[in-house]
Amino acid sequence: MKRISLSFDNGPTPGVTEQVLATLRRHDVKATFFVVGSNLRDPRAAALLDAIAADGHWIGTHTLTHSVALGESDEPGYVEREIGEPQTMIGAHSHVEKLFRPYGNLGILGPHLFSEHAVDYLLAHKQTSVLWNSVPHDWDDPANWVDRLLADVDAQDWTVAVLHDIEGAAVLRLHELLTRLKAQHVEITQAFPDAVIATRAGAPVSLNDAYVMGRA
Numbered sequence: 001m002k003r004i005s006l007s008f009d010n011g012p013t014p015g016v017t018e019q020v021l022a023t024l025r026r027h028d029v030k031a032t033f034f035v036v037g038s039n040l041r042d043p044r045a046a047a048l049l050d051a052i053a054a055d056g057h058w059i060g061t062h063t064l065t066h067s068v069a070l071g072e073s074d075e076p077g078y079v080e081r082e083i084g085e086p087q088t089m090i091g092a093h094s095h096v097e098k099l100f101r102p103y104g105n106l107g108i109l110g111p112h113l114f115s116e117h118a119v120d121y122l123l124a125h126k127q128t129s130v131l132w133n134s135v136p137h138d139w140d141d142p143a144n145w146v147d148r149l150l151a152d153v154d155a156q157d158w159t160v161a162v163l164h165d166i167e168g169a170a171v172l173r174l175h176e177l178l179t180r181l182k183a184q185h186v187e188i189t190q191a192f193p194d195a196v197i198a199t200r201a202g203a204p205v206s207l208n209d210a211y212v213m214g215r216a
Contacts, residue, residue: 002186003158005193006031007132009062009101011165012039012048020165020174021055027178030055030190033165034062034101034130037086049093058190060099060130061086069103069112071213079118083127097128097201107135107162113211114198122199129198131211134161139169146177153186158193 011017012035024031033052040046052059063070063082070079083100100122102113109131114122122129133156136149153159163170170177181188197205209215 002153002184003189003193004153004181004186005158005160005189005191006163007034007101007130007161008032008163008165008170009034010036010039010066012045012052013166014042014044014048016167016169016171017045017048017165018051019171021051021057023171023174023178024057025055026175027182029178029188030057032058032060032095032099032130032190032192034060034099035086035090036062036066037064037089038066040086040089046089049090053093058095058099059090059093060095060101060128061090062101063103066103069105070118071112071115073115079115079121083118083121084125087125087127095128098126099130100127101130101132104132104135107132107137109211111210111213111215115213116215119199119204119207119212123202123204126202128200129207130160130192131196131198131206132160132162133196134159136161136163138173139164139166142168142172145170146173146180149177150180150184153181153184158195160192160196 134152136145
Protein backbone atom coordinates (compact mmCIF):
# COMPACT_ATOMS: atom_id res chain seq x y z
CA MET A 1 0.00 0.00 0.00
CA LYS A 2 1.18 3.50 -0.81
CA ARG A 3 1.74 5.83 2.12
CA ILE A 4 1.82 9.59 2.53
CA SER A 5 2.79 11.83 5.44
CA LEU A 6 1.33 15.33 5.26
CA SER A 7 3.14 18.30 6.71
CA PHE A 8 2.29 21.99 6.72
CA ASP A 9 5.03 24.61 6.77
CA ASN A 10 5.26 28.38 7.27
CA GLY A 11 2.31 28.91 9.62
CA PRO A 12 0.46 29.31 11.81
CA THR A 13 -1.60 31.79 9.77
CA PRO A 14 -4.71 33.20 11.44
CA GLY A 15 -7.72 32.70 9.21
CA VAL A 16 -6.01 29.95 7.20
CA THR A 17 -4.70 27.41 9.67
CA GLU A 18 -8.19 27.09 11.14
CA GLN A 19 -9.54 26.12 7.71
CA VAL A 20 -6.77 23.57 7.24
CA LEU A 21 -7.56 22.08 10.63
CA ALA A 22 -11.26 21.89 9.81
CA THR A 23 -10.58 20.02 6.56
CA LEU A 24 -8.18 17.59 8.23
CA ARG A 25 -10.76 17.01 10.96
CA ARG A 26 -13.47 16.36 8.37
CA HIS A 27 -11.33 13.60 6.85
CA ASP A 28 -10.00 12.33 10.20
CA VAL A 29 -6.41 12.94 9.07
CA LYS A 30 -3.46 13.73 11.34
CA ALA A 31 -0.52 15.79 10.08
CA THR A 32 2.53 17.68 11.32
CA PHE A 33 2.76 21.47 11.45
CA PHE A 34 6.26 22.93 11.16
CA VAL A 35 5.80 26.46 12.44
CA VAL A 36 7.94 29.52 11.79
CA GLY A 37 8.99 31.05 15.08
CA SER A 38 8.59 34.69 14.07
CA ASN A 39 4.91 34.05 13.30
CA LEU A 40 4.35 33.17 16.94
CA ARG A 41 5.07 36.75 17.96
CA ASP A 42 1.51 37.42 16.83
CA PRO A 43 -0.67 36.30 19.77
CA ARG A 44 -3.38 35.15 17.34
CA ALA A 45 -0.92 32.81 15.63
CA ALA A 46 0.53 31.59 18.91
CA ALA A 47 -2.99 30.75 20.12
CA LEU A 48 -3.40 28.42 17.15
CA LEU A 49 -0.85 26.05 18.68
CA ASP A 50 -3.54 25.03 21.16
CA ALA A 51 -5.96 24.23 18.34
CA ILE A 52 -3.36 22.29 16.36
CA ALA A 53 -2.39 20.21 19.38
CA ALA A 54 -6.01 19.68 20.46
CA ASP A 55 -6.73 17.96 17.14
CA GLY A 56 -3.86 15.54 17.66
CA HIS A 57 -1.44 16.99 15.13
CA TRP A 58 2.27 17.07 15.80
CA ILE A 59 4.06 20.40 16.11
CA GLY A 60 7.65 21.03 15.05
CA THR A 61 9.64 24.09 14.06
CA HIS A 62 10.71 25.48 10.69
CA THR A 63 13.36 28.02 11.74
CA LEU A 64 12.86 31.39 13.39
CA THR A 65 12.82 33.67 10.34
CA HIS A 66 12.57 31.39 7.26
CA SER A 67 15.03 33.67 5.50
CA VAL A 68 18.57 32.30 5.01
CA ALA A 69 19.36 28.59 4.85
CA LEU A 70 21.55 27.27 7.66
CA GLY A 71 24.30 26.22 5.27
CA GLU A 72 24.46 29.67 3.72
CA SER A 73 25.06 31.71 6.87
CA ASP A 74 28.22 32.13 8.87
CA GLU A 75 26.69 34.75 11.15
CA PRO A 76 27.65 34.13 14.79
CA GLY A 77 24.70 32.83 16.78
CA TYR A 78 22.58 32.23 13.68
CA VAL A 79 22.13 28.50 14.27
CA GLU A 80 21.22 29.01 17.91
CA ARG A 81 18.59 31.62 16.96
CA GLU A 82 17.11 29.84 13.95
CA ILE A 83 16.85 26.41 15.60
CA GLY A 84 16.87 27.11 19.32
CA GLU A 85 14.52 30.08 19.67
CA PRO A 86 11.47 28.61 17.93
CA GLN A 87 11.89 25.39 19.90
CA THR A 88 11.70 27.46 23.07
CA MET A 89 8.73 29.41 21.72
CA ILE A 90 6.55 26.34 21.12
CA GLY A 91 7.31 25.07 24.62
CA ALA A 92 5.01 22.32 25.82
CA HIS A 93 3.40 22.06 22.38
CA SER A 94 6.57 20.45 21.03
CA HIS A 95 6.49 16.87 19.86
CA VAL A 96 8.53 14.70 22.20
CA GLU A 97 11.17 14.21 19.46
CA LYS A 98 11.63 18.00 19.00
CA LEU A 99 10.89 17.98 15.29
CA PHE A 100 12.76 20.49 13.13
CA ARG A 101 12.57 21.17 9.41
CA PRO A 102 15.33 23.27 7.78
CA TYR A 103 14.64 26.08 5.34
CA GLY A 104 15.07 24.68 1.84
CA ASN A 105 14.98 27.58 -0.64
CA LEU A 106 11.72 26.63 -2.42
CA GLY A 107 11.95 23.03 -1.27
CA ILE A 108 15.28 22.19 -2.85
CA LEU A 109 17.45 19.53 -1.21
CA GLY A 110 21.13 20.42 -1.20
CA PRO A 111 24.14 21.57 0.82
CA HIS A 112 22.41 24.80 1.80
CA LEU A 113 20.21 22.86 4.24
CA PHE A 114 22.76 22.46 7.02
CA SER A 115 26.10 23.81 8.13
CA GLU A 116 28.47 21.68 10.18
CA HIS A 117 27.58 23.83 13.19
CA ALA A 118 23.86 23.27 12.57
CA VAL A 119 24.38 19.51 12.51
CA ASP A 120 26.41 19.65 15.71
CA TYR A 121 23.68 21.73 17.35
CA LEU A 122 20.88 19.38 16.30
CA LEU A 123 22.81 16.34 17.54
CA ALA A 124 23.77 17.98 20.83
CA HIS A 125 20.17 19.06 21.50
CA LYS A 126 18.76 15.70 20.40
CA GLN A 127 16.44 17.19 17.79
CA THR A 128 14.86 15.22 14.97
CA SER A 129 15.44 16.81 11.56
CA VAL A 130 12.69 16.02 9.06
CA LEU A 131 13.26 16.47 5.32
CA TRP A 132 10.88 15.60 2.45
CA ASN A 133 10.53 13.92 -0.92
CA SER A 134 7.62 15.87 -2.40
CA VAL A 135 7.19 19.64 -2.78
CA PRO A 136 4.20 20.08 -5.10
CA HIS A 137 4.27 23.91 -4.99
CA ASP A 138 0.83 24.45 -3.52
CA TRP A 139 1.76 28.07 -2.82
CA ASP A 140 2.54 29.13 -6.40
CA ASP A 141 0.93 26.58 -8.75
CA PRO A 142 -2.73 26.24 -7.74
CA ALA A 143 -3.71 24.59 -11.03
CA ASN A 144 -1.26 21.70 -10.89
CA TRP A 145 -0.06 20.99 -7.36
CA VAL A 146 -2.62 18.32 -6.51
CA ASP A 147 -1.86 16.30 -9.65
CA ARG A 148 1.88 16.79 -9.08
CA LEU A 149 1.60 15.45 -5.54
CA LEU A 150 -0.46 12.46 -6.66
CA ALA A 151 2.19 11.71 -9.29
CA ASP A 152 4.80 11.69 -6.53
CA VAL A 153 2.64 9.30 -4.52
CA ASP A 154 2.37 7.01 -7.56
CA ALA A 155 6.15 7.08 -8.09
CA GLN A 156 7.31 6.19 -4.57
CA ASP A 157 6.25 3.93 -1.73
CA TRP A 158 6.17 6.56 1.02
CA THR A 159 5.70 10.22 0.18
CA VAL A 160 6.51 13.00 2.64
CA ALA A 161 4.72 16.07 1.30
CA VAL A 162 5.48 19.69 2.10
CA LEU A 163 2.29 21.74 2.01
CA HIS A 164 1.66 25.17 3.51
CA ASP A 165 -0.95 26.64 5.83
CA ILE A 166 -0.60 30.10 4.33
CA GLU A 167 -2.94 32.24 2.27
CA GLY A 168 -3.68 30.88 -1.21
CA ALA A 169 -1.88 27.56 -0.77
CA ALA A 170 -3.03 24.05 0.22
CA VAL A 171 -6.22 25.22 1.93
CA LEU A 172 -7.91 25.88 -1.41
CA ARG A 173 -7.77 22.25 -2.64
CA LEU A 174 -6.98 20.24 0.48
CA HIS A 175 -10.42 18.61 0.55
CA GLU A 176 -9.95 17.51 -3.06
CA LEU A 177 -6.50 16.10 -2.31
CA LEU A 178 -7.68 14.08 0.67
CA THR A 179 -10.70 12.79 -1.21
CA ARG A 180 -8.54 11.61 -4.09
CA LEU A 181 -5.96 10.02 -1.81
CA LYS A 182 -8.65 8.03 -0.05
CA ALA A 183 -10.22 7.01 -3.36
CA GLN A 184 -6.83 5.61 -4.38
CA HIS A 185 -6.55 3.78 -1.02
CA VAL A 186 -3.38 5.64 -0.03
CA GLU A 187 -2.60 5.29 3.66
CA ILE A 188 -2.26 8.70 5.30
CA THR A 189 0.08 8.36 8.26
CA GLN A 190 1.52 10.76 10.78
CA ALA A 191 4.82 8.92 11.00
CA PHE A 192 7.91 9.67 8.89
CA PRO A 193 10.18 7.14 7.17
CA ASP A 194 13.84 7.02 8.15
CA ALA A 195 14.73 8.08 4.60
CA VAL A 196 13.69 11.69 5.39
CA ILE A 197 15.09 11.79 8.93
CA ALA A 198 18.49 13.47 8.91
CA THR A 199 19.00 13.29 12.68
CA ARG A 200 17.05 11.75 15.53
CA ALA A 201 17.61 11.96 19.28
CA GLY A 202 21.29 12.86 19.05
CA ALA A 203 22.25 10.50 16.23
CA PRO A 204 22.46 10.81 12.44
CA VAL A 205 19.96 8.66 10.55
CA SER A 206 19.85 9.60 6.86
CA LEU A 207 22.18 12.56 7.05
CA ASN A 208 23.42 12.76 3.46
CA ASP A 209 26.72 14.62 3.11
CA ALA A 210 25.22 16.35 0.09
CA TYR A 211 22.91 18.22 2.50
CA VAL A 212 25.74 19.72 4.56
CA MET A 213 27.74 22.69 3.35
CA GLY A 214 31.39 21.77 2.85
CA ARG A 215 30.88 17.99 2.85
CA ALA A 216 29.68 17.37 -0.68
